[in-house]
Amino acid sequence: MTPLNIHSAHRLSKLFLLTPLFLAPLMAAAAPLEIEVVVDVPKQQNQVAFVPFAGDTVMSPIISNDLGKTELKVTSENLPQQPRSSSELAGTLPVWQSIGIPYLVVGSSSTNRGKVTTEYEVIEVKSGRILAGKQSLTAKDNKESMRYAGHVIADKVYELITGTPGDFSGRIAYIEEELSGKNKVSRLKIMDADGENARTLAEVKGSIFSPAWSPDGKRIAYSVQRDQSYQVIYVQNVDGGGATALTPFSGSNLSPSFSPDGSKILFSSSFEGSADIYEISASGGQPKRLTSWPSSEVQPSYAPDGQSFVFVSDRAGFNKPQIYRYEFGSGRTTKLSNSGYATSPQFNSDGSQIAFLNGSSAAIMNSNGAITANLGNTGIDEAPSFSPNGKRVVYASKQGGKGIITIKSLNGGETFGKSGQGTIRSPVWSASPK
Structure with a gap:
């Protein structure tokens, strides 16, 4: 037979x-x-059954919401029981297997002396196996720490199921602008990767440009222009302390980019004439000039391996900016983009893709310059920024007169937006703080 x-x-x-x-x-x-x-x-469309953790009301909604924004389909409804550990599944595993959900997440929290300890397990339902054993995380017993702990747990659950680290505990920096001309006010803000918990880091009467995160997620470099003065690049600690001027010299100093080890910063400056790319210690000092073409070279961005960087040049002609790669070892430059207008390049975490502005559309190309995704017109000529694991991007747009931060999944997860005051510009995603 x-x-x-x-x-x-x-x-x-x-x-x-x-x-x-x-x-x-x-x-x-x-x-x-x-x-x-x-x-x-x-x-069964759902891939993960999430049982809210016993003894917890803060982290569980955050974990469920984070996972639900990805390609994983998550449910906490109509479950056969509410176990807090794998040991409570004894004798009922066949019931879970019959509903067809591949993974089950269970856990519990307890508080002692101002700290909350959470133990949780990710169970492969078919075999009953606990992926990587029981996990544990301790956080301070306050809302801010508990919110962050929820994102960290979601990161780990996503990694145990997919093999890829999650991107929930990173933060997003962005610029919020109100009014215009001499009355213009700009704020540098950061928020959690779920669009919540926004706060202001800096506010100026003037303009803020191109924020960039350090690799450890603890510092941000950005450019400020007050009145009609030159743009100055500042570096600021995210969790406290004032901003320090990195480029106290003349010229338009823009588009900082941290090296992968956080020790250096690339930027563009016109203090020696036309705009060129410079490299400087992240603590300040004398910059080193890297390009000296007669054209304008701007918007540098380090490759993840630190061996090269991409930048934008108009050497091909006025209003025809293109993206090039500069190799540190040889000083060789190579043209990457092939469209009529390409700016604002930024690598993903493994260097295989580059997010950029393709004409007036947010787009993604591979490291050889071939366009792999066109995300559409944002309405304000804004390029996307990759999440730490490269599975999502964030970009600014304008809808109905309101500034919107859009977080878009690249692999079948949910796309959602968060509105702000005035115009939103230049959102960029950090790695998780280390």
């Missing part, structure tokens, strides 16, 4: 061989009668 190809996750089947006694004489020389009995199990 030829075996049947049946997807066991969606249907169960059995074959029965029937040979009734009163038919035996007639069937002595006949082939056995085969009857297929099929029981259909509804196809």
Whole structure:
């Protein structure tokens, strides 16, 4: 008998061989009668069953919301029981297996002396196996720490299931602008990666440009222009302390980019004439000039390996900016982009893709310059920024007169937006603070 190809996750089947006694004489020389009995199990869209942690009301909604924004489909509804650990599944695992959800997340929290300890498990339902064993995290018993702990747990759960680190505990920096001309006010703000918990780091009467995170997520470099003065690049600690001027010299100093080890910063400046790319210690000092073409070179961004950087040049002609790569070892430059207008390049974490502005559309190309995704017109000519794991991007747009920060999944997860005051510009995603 030829075996049947049946997807066991969606249907169960059995074959029965029937040979009734009163038919035996007639069937002595006949082939056995085969009857297929099929029981259909509804196809389960949810991939993760999340049981809110016992003893917790703060972290569980954050974890569920974070995971639900990804390609994983998460549910906490209509579950057969509310276990707090794998040991409470004894004897009921077949019930969980019958509902067809591949993964189950359970846990509990306890408070002692101002600290909250959370233990949780990610269970592969089919086998009953606990992925990487029981996990534990301790946080201070306050809302800010608990919110961050929720994002960290979501990161770990996502990694245990997919093999890729999550991007929930990083933060997003952005610029918020109100009014215009001499009355213009700009604020540098940061928020959690779920669009919540926004706060202001700096506010100036004038303009703030191009924020950039340090690799450890603890510092931000950005450019400020007050009145009609030159743009000055500042470096500021995210969790306290004032901003320090990095470029106290003349010229338009813009587009800082931290090196992968955080020790240096690339930027563009016109203090020696036309705009060129310079490198300077992150603590200040004398900058080193890296480009000296007669054209303008701006918007540098380090490659993740630190061996090269991408930048924008108009050497191809006025209003035809293109993206180039500069190699530190040889000083060689190579043109990457092939569109009519390409600016604002930024690598993803492994250097395989570059987010950029393609004409008036947010787009992504591979490291050889071939466009792999066109995310559409943002309305304010803004390029996207990758999340730490490269699975999502963030970009600014304008809808109905309101500034919007859009977080878009690149692999089937949810796309959502967060509105702000006035115009939103230049959102950029940090790695998790270390």
